[in-house]
Amino acid sequence: MFDLQILIVFMIICSVVAVETKDLLSAVISIGATGLGLSVCFLLLQAPDLAIVQLVVEILVLVILIRGTVNRDGIDYRRRLWLPLIVSGVFIALFLVCVYYLINELPRFSYPIMKISKTYIADGFKQTGTANTVVAILLNYRLFDTFAGVTVFFASVIGVLTVMRKIGSKK
Amino acid sequence: MIEYFLCFVLFCIGLYAVAVKRNMIKIIIGLSIMGYAINLFFTLIGYVHNAAYPILSKVNITQQTSLNMVDPLPQALVLTAIVIGLAITIILVSISIRLYEKYGTFDITEIRKLKG
Numbered sequence: 607m608f609d610l611q612i613l614i615v616f617m618i619i620c621s622v623v624a625v626e627t628k629d630l631l632s633a634v635i636s637i638g639a640t641g642l643g644l645s646v647c648f649l650l651l652q653a654p655d656l657a658i659v660q661l662v663v664e665i666l667v668l669v670i671l672i673r674g675t676v677n678r679d680g681i682d683y684r685r686r687l688w689l690p691l692i693v694s695g696v697f698i699a700l701f702l703v704c705v706y707y708l709i710n711e712l713p714r715f716s717y718p719i720m721k722i723s724k725t726y727i728a729d730g731f732k733q734t735g736t737a738n739t740v741v742a743i744l745l746n747y748r749l750f751d752t753f754a755g756v757t758v759f760f761a762s763v764i765g766v767l768t769v770m771r772k773i774g775s776k777k
Numbered sequence: 778m779i780e781y782f783l784c785f786v787l788f789c790i791g792l793y794a795v796a797v798k799r800n801m802i803k804i805i806i807g808l809s810i811m812g813y814a815i816n817l818f819f820t821l822i823g824y825v826h827n828a829a830y831p832i833l834s835k836v837n838i839t840q841q842t843s844l845n846m847v848d849p850l851p852q853a854l855v856l857t858a859i860v861i862g863l864a865i866t867i868i869l870v871s872i873s874i875r876l877y878e879k880y881g882t883f884d885i886t887e888i889r890k891l892k893g
Contacts, residue, residue: 607780610780611779611780611783614780614783614784614787614817615783617787617813618783618787621787621790621791621810622790624806624810625793625794625798625803625806625807625810630800630802630883633802633803633806634802634806637806637809637810640810640813641809641813644813647817647820648820651821651823651824651847652824652828652829652830652831652847653820653847653852653855654830654832655852655856656816656820656852656855656856656859659856659859659860660816660859663859663860663862663863666863667809667866670866670867671805671806671866671870673874674802674870674873674874675802687797687799690796690797691797693796694793694796694797695793698789698792698793701785701789701792702785702786702789705781705782709778709781709782709785710778712781712822713822714778715778715780715781715821715824716824716825717825717826718822718823718824718825718848720825720848722850723823723848723849723850726849726850727831727846727849730833730849731833737832737833737834738831738832738833739831739832739833739846739849740831740849740852740853740856743849743850743853744853744856744857748853751853751854751857752857755857755860755861758861758864759860759861759863759864761864762864762865762867762868763864763867765868765871766867766871769868769871769872769875770871770874770875
């Protein structure tokens with residue numbers, strides 16, 4: 607999976623640019639590049655549904671973030687806070703060392719343990735009548751999970767309407 | 778295994794942005810990067826080498842006799858997680874727009890006056 611590694615490195619470079627650049631609009635465009643790279647990653651990982659959804663969501667996020675940043679100040683505040691920088695650097699280094707030892711405990715890449723998924727793949731078509739196994743899991747086996755997701759999305763829409771309303775908000 | 782490690786490097790970049798940056802938009806960008814990394818990690822866990830995508834069709838069934846497919850369960854979970862990530866981003870951006878209207882800055886160290 608050499609192509610996948612190259613794509614992840616591209617995503618890392620894009621996100622470093624997005625985090626460290628001064629101009630906010632450039633940062634938003636870079637995060638868009640990261641998300642589209644993630645969409646291509648999903649395509650390489652044999653997940654076409656995820657690639658489509660990620661593409662649509664990424665475009666929406668890009669539009670919303672540009673709406674949030676355009677015509678506002680693009681100054682990245684120069685005075686650095688040294689204590690959070692040092693503490694988070696030490697923590698991230700420790701975290702990466704732990705990750706390096708812990709990923710050896712996981713099942714090897716591209717050899718997953720598929721205890722439940724074997725049943726889903728084998729019986730999914732007979733039990734649900736759907737050819738797409740991901741949709742069968744999403745809308746039949748784990749419907750309540752999807753239902754909770756819809757509830758969270760609805761709650762966030764209510765929250766946005768409450769925060770952004772003009773009538774009744776004090777100046 | 779290098780894919781897993783690169784994925785966690787991506788997660789750490791997002792963590793750095795959330796912990797150190799003072800611009801609210803940068804913090805939102807950091808949260809999005811962390812979400813991307815976790816989604817990618819889940820999908821990486823379910824990948825099977827030389828396997829088909831988890832959609833039953835005549836081509837898939839005839840080519841792979843023993844139904845050799847990638848793991849559909851993490852994909853279903855990530856599909857929900859992507860949509861919830863969109864909801865999180867929308868609400869964070871709307872709150873930051875409101876705070877910008879009120880305080881005239883995105884700097885979180887300036888926004889500490891608690892008044893109605």
